Amino acid sequence: MTFCLGIKTKNGLVGLSDTRITSGSETTTSKKVYTVNKRKHSFFIMTSGLRSVRDKAITYFSEVIDRQDDSFTKLYQAVNEFGNQVKVVAKEDKTYLEEAGFNFNLFSIIGGQLEDDPEPKLYLLYPQGNWIEIRRGTPFVIIGNTGFGNPVLRRSLQFEDSLEYALKCAFLAFDATRISANDVDFPIDTVILRNDEYAIREKRFEQKELEHISTFWNNRLKNAIAELPSEVLSSAFEDFDFATREA
Numbered sequence: 001m002t003f004c005l006g007i008k009t010k011n012g013l014v015g016l017s018d019t020r021i022t023s024g025s026e027t028t029t030s031k032k033v034y035t036v037n038k039r040k041h042s043f044f045i046m047t048s049g050l051r052s053v054r055d056k057a058i059t060y061f062s063e064v065i066d067r068q069d070d071s072f073t074k075l076y077q078a079v080n081e082f083g084n085q086v087k088v089v090a091k092e093d094k095t096y097l098e099e100a101g102f103n104f105n106l107f108s109i110i111g112g113q114l115e116d117d118p119e120p121k122l123y124l125l126y127p128q129g130n131w132i133e134i135r136r137g138t139p140f141v142i143i144g145n146t147g148f149g150n151p152v153l154r155r156s157l158q159f160e161d162s163l164e165y166a167l168k169c170a171f172l173a174f175d176a177t178r179i180s181a182n183d184v185d186f187p188i189d190t191v192i193l194r195n196d197e198y199a200i201r202e203k204r205f206e207q208k209e210l211e212h213i214s215t216f217w218n219n220r221l222k223n224a225i226a227e228l229p230s231e232v233l234s235s236a237f238e239d240f241d242f243a244t245r246e247a
Helices: 051-071 075-099 150-156 163-178 207-226 231-237 242-246
Strands: 003-009 012-018 020-023 026-029 033-038 041-048 107-114 121-125 131-133 140-144 188-194 201-205
Touching: 003 041, 003 107, 003 121, 003 163, 012 041, 012 107, 012 163, 033 051, 033 188, 041 051, 041 075, 041 140, 041 188, 051 075, 075 107, 075 121, 075 131, 107 140, 107 188, 121 140, 140 150, 150 163, 163 188, 163 207, 201 207
Parallel strands: none
Antiparallel strands: 003 012, 003 140, 012 188, 020 026, 033 041, 041 107, 107 121, 121 131, 188 201
8 A cells, every 4th residue: 555645735736655565464665656857747656556567657758758749738638648658557457467366557647847837736536547636625635544634634634724834734634644544654755836937845754853742733632632621421421320221
């Protein structure tokens, strides 16, 4: 499994992914973010699913980028082309993978801004090659292990929030997943793209750099629970009326 998260705000995009690769009882670390940075032309791809499928699709797409990148002026065009390469890999490998008991399950988050895009765009690409655009109504998308980070984001994140705030939410969503699933872990890779900046900022964080935030958040949660205005819940501890029960 994996954890990849993309967030769209009024100020730009935030992306975060873990790096853990699990194969049987073995774990390794591998980057799950692919980036392209050119003049007025920047985007990233984050993927979940089988590493062999991901690597093959990215390799094929990289060759297309080398030949045709200047022909893409809007991000959806690049998304369509990556979807085409995913379909090619599916034709080559899907049947054999399924015969061996594996699912062809390459989900991708693609975000960026090309010269004719009025603002940064964020897309979720499905294994079948079709996609949806992530918009302000629900301004985030998670692939991989989705269940544990969703509550943090739904309770706290809005389209109007700053990129700095969005990155904090992204980390807390990852941290909630990390402590709940043994196949998601540090290091994490982050990507930031501000509106009309056309320069994705990448950064890798090790656990020791961020563990003080996890500790701070855990302590705050404990204190908040203790301070809940929960008088009505106290009725659950009131003495039981045995006479009423017997009647």
